[in-house]
Amino acid sequence: MHLGRQHLVRLARAVQRLVSHRGVRVVALIAAVGISLWNVDRVPHTAVLPALLGLLPFAIGKYILCPLRWHAISTSGRTRRWHLRAYAESEILGLISPWHAGADLWRIHRLETIGVRRSSGVAEVALDRFVGAVGLVVAVAVCGVTLPWAVLAIALGAAAVVLAVALVVRRRRPALTGRWPWPSPKVFALGVLLSIGYQATILGLLFGAIHAVGGPAPGLQLVAVFGASQIAGALPGVHGASPREGALVAGLASIGIAWREAFGAVALTALLYWIPALLIGGTFLFLRWRGWFTESRAT
Numbered sequence: 001m002h003l004g005r006q007h008l009v010r011l012a013r014a015v016q017r018l019v020s021h022r023g024v025r026v027v028a029l030i031a032a033v034g035i036s037l038w039n040v041d042r043v044p045h046t047a048v049l050p051a052l053l054g055l056l057p058f059a060i061g062k063y064i065l066c067p068l069r070w071h072a073i074s075t076s077g078r079t080r081r082w083h084l085r086a087y088a089e090s091e092i093l094g095l096i097s098p099w100h101a102g103a104d105l106w107r108i109h110r111l112e113t114i115g116v117r118r119s120s121g122v123a124e125v126a127l128d129r130f131v132g133a134v135g136l137v138v139a140v141a142v143c144g145v146t147l148p149w150a151v152l153a154i155a156l157g158a159a160a161v162v163l164a165v166a167l168v169v170r171r172r173r174p175a176l177t178g179r180w181p182w183p184s185p186k187v188f189a190l191g192v193l194l195s196i197g198y199q200a201t202i203l204g205l206l207f208g209a210i211h212a213v214g215g216p217a218p219g220l221q222l223v224a225v226f227g228a229s230q231i232a233g234a235l236p237g238v239h240g241a242s243p244r245e246g247a248l249v250a251g252l253a254s255i256g257i258a259w260r261e262a263f264g265a266v267a268l269t270a271l272l273y274w275i276p277a278l279l280i281g282g283t284f285l286f287l288r289w290r291g292w293f294t295e296s297r298a299t
Helices: 004-022 022-041 048-073 081-097 098-113 118-143 151-173 185-212 220-231 245-256 259-274 274-289
Strands: none
Touching: 004 048, 048 081, 048 118, 048 185, 048 259, 048 274, 081 098, 081 274, 098 118, 118 220, 185 220, 185 259, 220 245, 245 259, 259 274
C-alpha cells in the first residue's frame, strides 16, 4: 500500500512537470489552433461580419459573466477585476487540455498564490463548475429539450452523492468545511442566472458561425439542437474535437443544414474561441509575466 502511494505521488509529480513545461504548452497551443484552422480551411466560403457579430456576445459571456459567477460564490476576498484576470488567464490552458481541466488547475493555482488553502481552492472551483452545470441543465430545459432518463438519473445521482459527501464532511470536520464556500440561495440563484446568460451567448456565436458559412439558421430547431449538444459536453474531449462538437454537427445536419456547412460552422465556432482567449487571456498572462500585477496574500 505504501509503495503504491509513493508510485502515485511520483507519477503525479511527473505529470505536473510535463504539463508545466513551457515547450509542451507551446506545442499543445500550436497544435490546437492548427486543428481549428485546418477544419475551417475545408469550408469554401466564410463571411467575416456575421462571425464577428456572433463573437462579441460570446466574449462578454465568457470573460465577464463567467468570472462574475465565480466572484459571486468566492470567499477569497478578491475584487471582480482579480477574478476577471484570473479567469481570462485560465482559458488558454483550458482550450489546450481535455475537459477544460487546465483552466480549473490554473484557477486553483491562482487562489493558492494569494494564500488560499488548496482544499478551499479546489472546493471553490468545483462549486463554480457545479453552478455552471446547473445553469446548463436549466438552459437545456428552457430550450425544450427532453433529457434521456439515463442521463437525468446519472446527473441527479452524481449531484446527490456530492451533496451527501459535503454534508457528512461538514458535520464531522467542521473546521475543514468552515473554509469551504457555502453560497446562500440568493447567490446560488445569481450564479445559475449568469450561467444561463453565458449559454445564450454561445448560442449567439453559433448563429453567427452558421450565417458566416452561408447556411440557414432555423430558429427554434437550432435552439433545441444546441441544448442537446451541450449535454454531450459533459464527456471529456479536446477543444475542437470533443463529443460536444460531434453531437452539434450531427444535430445541425438533422435539421436540414448540409453536412459541409454544419461541419464548417462548428469548426469556425471552435476557431473563434481562440480570438478572445489569445487577445484577453494572453495579454493578462504577458502582463503578469512582465510583473505588472502585484497581489498581496490573503490573511
